[in-house]
Amino acid sequence: MTDVSTSAGCGRSSLNSTTMEVAAGKVMDREARGDEVQEKRKNRRFEKTIRYASRKAYAEIRPRIKGRFAKRTEMEAEDYLI
Structure with missing residues (x-):
């Protein structure tokens, strides 16, 4: 035991x-x-970093109205008004 x-x-x-x-x-x-x-x-890191160069290039080409992306037909219509 x-x-x-x-x-x-x-x-x-x-x-x-x-x-x-x-x-x-x-x-x-x-x-x-x-x-x-x-x-x-x-x-x-808090600074702006670009992850996709192709997206940046496309965004720079796209038409804008007051800083916002717009369709090309809207841009043409606004050009006629001015």
């Missing part, structure tokens, strides 16, 4: 050590994720 209680006691201590290792791993993972977030914040 003493053997059973002794083995149960050893099992608990080994369980606690693995639990502590897992908890320590979780803390390290959380810290690593926090570091990644801080790094991304430092590298943010």
